[in-house]
Structure formats: structure tokens, C-alpha cells
Amino acid sequence: MTVENVLHVKGNNIWSVAPEATVFDAIKIMAEKNIGALLVMQKEKVVGIFSERDYARKIVLKGESSHTTAVKDVMTSEILFVNPEQTIEECMALMTSKYIRHLPVLANGKLVGLISIGDVVKAIISEHEYTIKLLENYITGSR
Ligand SMILES: NC(=O)c1ccc[n+]([C@@H]2O[C@H](COP(=O)([O-])OP(=O)(O)OC[C@H]3O[C@@H](n4cnc5c(N)ncnc54)[C@H](O)[C@@H]3O)[C@@H](O)[C@H]2O)c1
Secondary structure, X not given: OXXXXXXXXXXXXXXXXOOXXXXXXXXXXXXXXXXXXXXXXXXXXXXXXXXXXXXXXXXXXXXXXXXXXEHHHOOEOOOOOEOOOOEHHHHHHHHXXXXXXXXXXXXXXXXXXXXXXXXXXXXXXXXXXXXXHHHHHHHHOOO
16 A cells, blocks of 8 residues: 555645744644644645654643744754655555654655554554455365
8 A cells, every 4th residue: 555545545634834933823723623733834845754653742731832833943954855656564664763743745746645653553554454364265165
């Protein structure tokens, strides 16, 4: 299964926030959309990612105010991208080795979606279920 397959099911929606937005506004969007991260976009360009982890570690733990801190001051600037042709197993390996939970997807330099660790786990489980079904059918001789 590829990233493209996952996006086909999940959709190409991308939730984002401007670098100058306050952390409070970003958290509000994340709560409304029920998501754990927002891409930080300057016009068409991805300049960072802001996640619940950034909030917990850079705002809550440090006693900073979410109302006066801009997203750009606490976002993560190093972003790893994947392309639609990459496999879900490659994404899982990347997420596990780099300790990240969200991967934006670029196709020919254009942002086409975002996948999370939950999307990847769900895809891997359904792949395994399919394999088990095939093996069961093979063993029992049914179709
Ligand atoms: N049943 C499902 O289809 C499904 C899929 C993914 C996650 N989940 C559940 O959601 C919970 C948290 O998931 P998570 O840790 O993977 O992260 P998450 O809460 O950030 O992601 C939840 C969903 O929102 C999407 N999403 C997140 N940020 C986005 C953004 N900025 N733009 C566009 N889409 C965005 C993800 O791709 C994922 O489909 C877990 O309990 C997980 O099991 C369920």
C-alpha cells in the first residue's frame, strides 16, 4: 500500500495555520478539527509544523502564554516529507526512527496531503487483515 492509496481514502485536506497566528488560535483549530498537528504555511510554502508536543513542551512546561506566543516561535522547522509513491512501511520506518507522527506529502513539489501515524497504523492493519484472509481461504480451500 502506498501513501497515494491512503490519501485516496483519507482525502487531500490539509489543515494549516499562518506563522504569525497565536498558539491559542492554533490549538483552537486543532480542537475543532480533532487533529494533533497543523502545518505552518507562509502563502503556499510549508515553513513548519506545530503539534501537541510543541505545545506541551514549549508552552505549558516553560510557563509561556499561548495568547501572546506566535506559532512561528514554537513550531518545528525541520520537516520530513514523503511522496505519494512511497510505501506505508517506509512511512512507518521514518516515523519510528525520527520520532514523528505527521508526514506532509509532496507530489512534484506540490503539497497534496498529510498522513499521520494513525493513518499508517490503520493501513498496515488492513493490509495484514487482507493477507490473513487470503491465507485462511488458501488453507480452507474456500474462495
Ligand atoms: N479510524 C481512523 O481512520 C483513524 C485514522 C487516523 C487516526 N485515528 C485515531 O485518531 C487518534 C490520533 O491520531 P494520530 O495520532 O494519528 O494523529 P492526529 O490526531 O493528528 O490525526 C487524526 C487524523 O487527522 C488527520 N490530520 C491530522 N492533522 C492534519 C492536518 N494538519 N491536515 C490534514 N489532516 C490532518 C490525520 O491524517 C488523521 O487522519 C488516534 O486515536 C488514532 O487511532 C483514526
